Amino acid sequence: xxxxxxxxxxxxxxxxxxxxxxxxxxxxxxxxxxxxxxxxxxxxxxxxxxxxxxxxxxxxxxxxxxxxxxxxxxxxxxxxxxxxxxxxxxxxxxxxxxxxxxxxxxxxxxxxxxxxxxxxxxxxxxxxxxxxxxxxxxxxxxxxxxxxxxxxxxxxxxxxxxxxxxxxxxxxxxxxxxxxxxxxxxxxxxxxxxxxxxxxxxxxxxxxxxxxxxxxxxxxxxxxxxxxxxxxxxxxxxxxxxxxxxxxxxxxxxxxxxxxxxxxxxxxxxxxxxxxxxxxxxxxxxxxxx
Amino acid sequence: xxxxxxxxxxxxxxxxxxxxxxxxxxxxxxxxxxxxxxxxxxxxxxxxxxxxxxxxxxxxxxxxxxxxxxxxxxxxxxxxxxxxxxxxxxxxxxxxxxxxxxxxxxxxxxxxxxxxxxxxxxxxxxxxxxxxxxxxxxxxxxxxxxxxxxxxxxxxxxxxxxxxxxxxxxxxxxxxxxxxxxxxxxxxxxxxxxxxxxxxxxxxxxxxxxxxxxxxxxxxxxxxxxxxxxxxxxxxxxxxxxxxxxxxxxxxxxxxxxxxxxxxxxxxxxxxxxxxxxxxxxxxxxxxxxxxxxxxxxxxxxxxxxxxxxxxxxxxxxxxxxxxxxxxxxxxxxxxxxxxxxxxxxxxxxx
Numbered sequence: 001x002x003x004x005x006x007x008x009x010x011x012x013x014x015x016x017x018x019x020x021x022x023x024x025x026x027x028x029x030x031x032x033x034x035x036x037x038x039x040x041x042x043x044x045x046x047x048x049x050x051x052x053x054x055x056x057x058x059x060x061x062x063x064x065x066x067x068x069x070x071x072x073x074x075x076x077x078x079x080x081x082x083x084x085x086x087x088x089x090x091x092x093x094x095x096x097x098x099x100x101x102x103x104x105x106x107x108x109x110x111x112x113x114x115x116x117x118x119x120x121x122x123x124x125x126x127x128x129x130x131x132x133x134x135x136x137x138x139x140x141x142x143x144x145x146x147x148x149x150x151x152x153x154x155x156x157x158x159x160x161x162x163x164x165x166x167x168x169x170x171x172x173x174x175x176x177x178x179x180x181x182x183x184x185x186x187x188x189x190x191x192x193x194x195x196x197x198x199x200x201x202x203x204x205x206x207x208x209x210x211x212x213x214x215x216x217x218x219x220x221x222x223x224x225x226x227x228x229x230x231x232x233x234x235x236x237x238x239x240x241x242x243x244x245x246x247x248x249x250x251x252x253x254x255x256x257x258x259x260x261x262x263x264x265x266x267x268x269x270x271x272x273x274x275x276x277x278x279x280x281x282x283x284x285x286x287x288x289x290x
Numbered sequence: 291x292x293x294x295x296x297x298x299x300x301x302x303x304x305x306x307x308x309x310x311x312x313x314x315x316x317x318x319x320x321x322x323x324x325x326x327x328x329x330x331x332x333x334x335x336x337x338x339x340x341x342x343x344x345x346x347x348x349x350x351x352x353x354x355x356x357x358x359x360x361x362x363x364x365x366x367x368x369x370x371x372x373x374x375x376x377x378x379x380x381x382x383x384x385x386x387x388x389x390x391x392x393x394x395x396x397x398x399x400x401x402x403x404x405x406x407x408x409x410x411x412x413x414x415x416x417x418x419x420x421x422x423x424x425x426x427x428x429x430x431x432x433x434x435x436x437x438x439x440x441x442x443x444x445x446x447x448x449x450x451x452x453x454x455x456x457x458x459x460x461x462x463x464x465x466x467x468x469x470x471x472x473x474x475x476x477x478x479x480x481x482x483x484x485x486x487x488x489x490x491x492x493x494x495x496x497x498x499x500x501x502x503x504x505x506x507x508x509x510x511x512x513x514x515x516x517x518x519x520x521x522x523x524x525x526x527x528x529x530x531x532x533x534x535x536x537x538x539x540x541x542x543x544x545x546x547x548x549x550x551x552x553x554x555x556x557x558x559x560x561x562x563x564x565x566x567x568x569x570x571x572x573x574x575x576x577x578x579x580x581x582x583x584x585x586x587x588x589x590x591x592x593x594x595x596x597x598x599x600x601x602x603x604x605x606x607x608x609x610x611x612x613x614x615x616x617x618x619x620x621x622x623x624x625x626x627x628x629x630x631x632x633x634x635x636x637x638x639x640x641x
Contacts, residue, residue, distance in 0.1 A: 027418075033418060033421075035545075081601065084601055084604075085600060085601065085604045087604075088604045088605060089364075090359075090364070090548070090552045090556055091600050091604045091605070091606075093548060093552070094548060094549050094552040094553070094596065095597060095600055095601075097545050097548070097549060098549070098593040098594075098596045098597045098600075099593075099597070101589060101590075101593040102590060102593045102597070105586075105589050105590035105593065106590065109587065109590065215541060219425065219429060219541065222366075222422045222425055223422065223426065225422070226418075226419055226422040226423065230418055230419065257437070259433060259436045259437075260436070260437060262429055262432075262433060263429065263430040263432070263433025263434065264433075266429055266430050267426075267430055269423075269426060270411070270423060270426050270430075273415065273419060273423055274411050274414070277414045277419060278419070279419070
């Protein structure tokens, strides 16, 4: 029991962490609340499904194609749609919801509403401390850790990473220092969508795919980024671990009350932000200059 | 004999001075009249049903606008008020046998209390934090609904409650006038001193505080008022569809309110009403009937329409139309037709 809680908790925390980090990045840099974030994650999972099952391509190849395709779709929709309305905060919300609904309905049209599943990347399971763990779950955890490390190194050590962080801190000052802010925003959007697509590729073999699968992660991601503090990467990570484990604990300890998992996770989020209104690691954003 | 004539003359003068001076108001009046006499044109039950539900959602979207558009407290969980009122009305009707005229106001009172429950803890939060925190409330309540199936009937929801009225036409003449009246009240509120304070809170809360306004009290008032109107909509909806289920608390319903409001134009009250009255019949009737869109594709097409309209009119449809046809007098801040040279009241030069 306890081992299962740890394994499943880590896997769902990891997936949430990837999604939340991506969401947090684009919010921090461009102040865009991208409600279609998890729709891109779903799109990646379905693309992998159609490439492997329908076209019969190799699984690794189709994952690579899917990730690239989702990044392209994400940046195009950023360029053509989101960037054009971003001065209007409420309009940005609706435009991203509309994008998510378009993706959902397109998938519903293309694949129907029936649940689908994708074969595992690696089969079999490994014994760790007397618990058998699916190799796919280990792979998921490994990839999540690696990606978060890479993202962190990228943001901390490379020139583009510094540019991203400075744009997040102060757009205007970054612009005056010669940073090409629109380009940095495009780059961040590509990274953010890319992380979502990889998360989709990782969960595709573990979960069943339905056209409504983006809604629950979206709620969780919004809760996680608020819990951890908007714009803070370590906050997103810790928030993902807290809420991922909270959900898993509810499911395993009270199987008959599994429907309460969202409620419990959201209640934890509410309690935390009522005590600390800026979240656990909230950074105070500088007010936009008039 | 002279008294009625005097009233009619006064009414006509009022219309000429306040309504016919602006094409937008004339059009609004015509649409109101058209809605009121619509059953003369067609009595097809399905069309009436679509219009009734659209007008209920119009109240709902306008109530979101009062809280989020005017006061700037972006609410992602507006379905909470709708759902609380729908469930309250349904439970009171089913268990205590109260009639709709009693359960709908009581449901609205429950929604006001829900407004306080959300408003008080959320007073410390602002901006995006507030939006994401309010998102949690209806979803937590869905868990509670599933947890006590003896009261709420769990996933299926409560069905078989009393209908709004015996016939479709009567229901129509309950829903449409309610929508027109409540919309007018909300528009008046937004135009009053309270509305001005709401506006001030959205623009700059600290300055509003420094001007001696108790912003806490006004923010709570906004939550309660918005809850009241959304609650009336929820109660009407429950009695009209004769059911109250978890879908009334759904995340997508909260998002729908925002879609209607932003599509029509926020911070206007009439914008969200127009948004709901255009988009809901478009999705559920016009696309299927006149454009032969298969019903699976209607959401897709609606989403694309919303996207395209907002790309070209990022501040919403009615706001765009208003800016094209009217301009504001620089001296007395009244709306004037765009082609006037001088303000219709203070005769200041319009630029």
